[in-house]
Amino acid sequence: MFDMLIKNGGVIDGSGKARRAADVAIVGDRIADVGDLGAAGAAKVIDARGRVVSPGFIDPHSHSDAIYLVNPKAESKVRQGVTTELTGQCGHQAAPLYGDARTAAQRLSAQYGIDVDWQSYGEFCRRLEKTGLAINTAPLCGHGTIRAGVIGHANRAPDSCELKRMAAVVEECMEQGAFGVSTGLIYPPGSFSETPEIIEMAKAAARHGGLYATHLRSEQEHLVESVNEAMEIGRASGAPVLISHHKAAGKRNWGLVNTTTRMMDEYRKNVGRIYCDVYPYTAGSTGLGSLIPSWAHDGGMEKLLVRLRDKATRAKIKEQMETGCPGWEQLTQAGYENIYITSVQSEKNQEIVGKNVAGIAAARGDADPRDTVMELLLEENGAIGMVLFSMCEQDVATVIRYPFAAIGSDASALAPTGVVSRGKPHPRAYGTWPRVLGKYSRDEKHISLEEAVRKMTSLPAEIIGLEDRGLVAAGKMADLVIFDPDTVGDRATFENPHVFPVGIDWVIVNGVPVVEEGVQSQRLPGRVLRK
Numbered sequence: 001m002f003d004m005l006i007k008n009g010g011v012i013d014g015s016g017k018a019r020r021a022a023d024v025a026i027v028g029d030r031i032a033d034v035g036d037l038g039a040a041g042a043a044k045v046i047d048a049r050g051r052v053v054s055p056g057f058i059d060p061h062s063h064s065d066a067i068y069l070v071n072p073k074a075e076s077k078v079r080q081g082v083t084t085e086l087t088g089q090c091g092h093q094a095a096p097l098y099g100d101a102r103t104a105a106q107r108l109s110a111q112y113g114i115d116v117d118w119q120s121y122g123e124f125c126r127r128l129e130k131t132g133l134a135i136n137t138a139p140l141c142g143h144g145t146i147r148a149g150v151i152g153h154a155n156r157a158p159d160s161c162e163l164k165r166m167a168a169v170v171e172e173c174m175e176q177g178a179f180g181v182s183t184g185l186i187y188p189p190g191s192f193s194e195t196p197e198i199i200e201m202a203k204a205a206a207r208h209g210g211l212y213a214t215h216l217r218s219e220q221e222h223l224v225e226s227v228n229e230a231m232e233i234g235r236a237s238g239a240p241v242l243i244s245h246h247k248a249a250g251k252r253n254w255g256l257v258n259t260t261t262r263m264m265d266e267y268r269k270n271v272g273r274i275y276c277d278v279y280p281y282t283a284g285s286t287g288l289g290s291l292i293p294s295w296a297h298d299g300g301m302e303k304l305l306v307r308l309r310d311k312a313t314r315a316k317i318k319e320q321m322e323t324g325c326p327g328w329e330q331l332t333q334a335g336y337e338n339i340y341i342t343s344v345q346s347e348k349n350q351e352i353v354g355k356n357v358a359g360i361a362a363a364r365g366d367a368d369p370r371d372t373v374m375e376l377l378l379e380e381n382g383a384i385g386m387v388l389f390s391m392c393e394q395d396v397a398t399v400i401r402y403p404f405a406a407i408g409s410d411a412s413a414l415a416p417t418g419v420v421s422r423g424k425p426h427p428r429a430y431g432t433w434p435r436v437l438g439k440y441s442r443d444e445k446h447i448s449l450e451e452a453v454r455k456m457t458s459l460p461a462e463i464i465g466l467e468d469r470g471l472v473a474a475g476k477m478a479d480l481v482i483f484d485p486d487t488v489g490d491r492a493t494f495e496n497p498h499v500f501p502v503g504i505d506w507v508i509v510n511g512v513p514v515v516e517e518g519v520q521s522q523r524l525p526g527r528v529l530r531k
Contacts, residue, residue: 002042003027003511009048009482012450013472014055014457019450024053026478029511033474048482051505052449055457055470056083056479057433061213061244061277061408063087064137066094066105069127070112071420072524073134074413079500079520080433081456081481083509084136084529085413086464089244090215091144091184095124096169098149100300105145107301111345111383112419122176125528133526134514135413136479138464140213141173143183143201144190148300155192155298163200170204177530179464180211180239185226186290187215188297195229202237209465210531212239220250220390227260231267234274241267242463245410246276246399249284249390257395261402268404275463277408278399280435282391283494285342285410285426288384291373293320301382308374321370336361336369340494341376342385343423349379354424354495357386387426387494397446400436406460407436407452416498427497431490434501438489449485465531482506 004026011022011034023037059077062085068074077085087093097105097119106116118124121141128137146169151162158166170181181201184190202212212233216226227243234241243264248256267274289297289304296317297304307313337358344353352360361372376384399405411429414420433456441452461470469477481504488503507515512525 002032002040004044004046004508005037005040005042006046006048006053006480006482007037009051009053011472012052012054012453014453014470016450016454016458019052024472024480026508026511029478031472031474031476031478034472046482046506050484051482052485053472054453054481054483055472055476056481056507056509057081057407057456058083058460058464058466058470059085059409060242060406060460060463061086061089061410062413063089063411064413065092065139066109066114067112067412067420068133068137069114069131071413071415071418072132073415073520073522075416075520076411076414076429076500077409078134078507078514079504080430081483081504081507082135082433083479083481083507084138084466084469086138086140086179086213086460088140088142088178089182089213089410091142091182091187091190093139093142093145093182095119095121096141096146096149096173100152101145101149104148104300120176121173121178125177125530128528132524133528134524135509135526136529137526138179138466138529140180140182140211141170141178143181143193143198144187146170146201147189147193153189153297153300153303155188155295157194158197163197167200167204170201171207174205174208174210174531178205178210179531180213181205182213182215184215185217186294188294191217191294192298195232198233199236202233202239206237206239208531210239211242211464212237213242213244215244219247220253223248223253223256224259224263227263231263231271231274234267235271238272240273240463241275243274243276245284245408246278246405247284247391248395251392254392254395257398261399264404275404275406275459276399276402277406277460278396279408279410279428279432280396280400280440281426281428282393282396283387283389283426284391285385285387285428287382288341288373288386289377289382291321292317292377305378305382308378314374317374318368318370321373338389340387342387342425344380345383346380349376385423385425397440397444400440400455401446404459405455406463407433407456408460414498421498424494425497427490427492427494430492430497430499431501434488434503435490437483437485438503442485442488466529478508478511480506480508
């Protein structure tokens with residue numbers, strides 16, 4: 001007698017093999033059997049006729065982190081079929097919190113009413129477990145967070161004692177279950193670091209079998225050099241490398257992903273494991289402050305705001321915004337009409353959400369949109385988000401087809417209501433996996449359905465090191481998705497992003513249905529995974 005039996009479905013097991021007719025039986029939190037189970041009995045039977053049964057989707061690039069504390073149901077991810085997320089990306093994680101890192105976390109958490117009552121990585125994981133989760137989370141530790149805690153937001157190299165302390169904190173996080181270390185090399189304070197510093201962090205993670213995940217130093221003019229840096233860090237540390245949200249931004253750089261994927265193939269052949277993740281959109285999203293040169297962030301947000309108020313310093317910043325900042329060299333080519341505001345904190349600026357910077361500048365009577373960017377940062381105390389259209393569709397499809405590119409969202413777990421429903425976030429938070437299944441697989445046929453599922457399941461499981469997830473096979477954890485291959489698709493848009501996809505019928509996490517016939521329950525069966 002099984003606890004649950006999924007009958008009459010077409011199983012795509014996540015390995016890349018062809019779909020096959022099979023039943024899936026669950027006992028407790030694991031898959032008990034897969035095959036023709038005939039008249040076997042079960043406490044709960046699900047008829048999956050005309051549907052695909054696949055492993056739960058694994059997001060290898062999530063920013064949910066402390067958001068789980070106010071949105072444990074993780075609706076925007078669950079409704080897409082996501083059952084596990086790799087969090088702590090781009091150098092930022094909700095723990096460990098020391099010094100300046102704690103101050104920054106308290107400022108950010110206050111926006112959501114979160115009480116920052118933890119310090120260590122282990123304490124944060126226990127806080128998540130106490131709150132409960134609808135899905136599983138596999139956290140990384142963030143180099144930027146650790147650096148801010150040890151030496152603050154200073155634009156300098158660490159001394160030998162500080163470097164040892166940072167590596168020791170990474171070791172501590174790994175011992176408490178972290179899956180690796182991430183960097184955000186366009187974001188202060190990570191942007192203040194040099195390659196040898198990062199190598200020491202990656203070595204500390206690699207000693208515990210951890211991953212090195214990186215938002216590259218540049219995804220534009222210096223993309224090739226930045227991929228080479230990631231490879232150098234992987235080679236010197238021995239850590240597997242995950243290149244975050246791989247892309248070539250700025251029209252002059254379109255097509256460079258053909259070069260970088262060839263570089264990755266050579267690295268895999270001669271050195272070791274390297275992967276990337278990709279989201280299926282031509283726009284990225286981050287904070288508006290990323291348009292400001294890195295040096296102006298020395299000392300943190302408060303010092304940046306002081307510099308923006310100083311006429312001479314502001315003139316220098318403005319000049320560099322015109323000529324190009326490291327990481328955002330092609331801003332002037334992209335155009336301010338392609339930068340849209342996604343979120344603000346103040347009530348007076350709510351009307352600009354969803355509008356582009358060029359239009360906002362014109363409405364304000366600003367002759368130069370660079371002034372508009374700086375004024376908005378001052379008005380919002382730096383807490384303002386943006387979407388930037390900078391990629392081409394052909395490149396997105398190229399990376400999606402790349403065999404070692406996993407599908408990731410680069411988004412937090414949001415919801416259409418509550419504190420996480422503010423603004424107009426990037427639609428990738430609601431549409432990433434259904435968009436790949438619908439647009440890129442079924443409709444445009446860039447990849448087969450089986451390959452799409454592999455990129456959402458066993459490939460990210462391999463990257464993260466989740467040996468018991470990512471496949472529909474006896475003995476694996478019962479994280480499963482049942483979807484309609486004929487109708488599955490995204491509905492979220494940049495204009496109206498808080499919209500759930502269609503075609504995702506059932507989502508099962510650790511043997512417990514979280515979505516049943518398209519309706520999410522209140523159940524929280526997710527777990528904080530540890531390496």
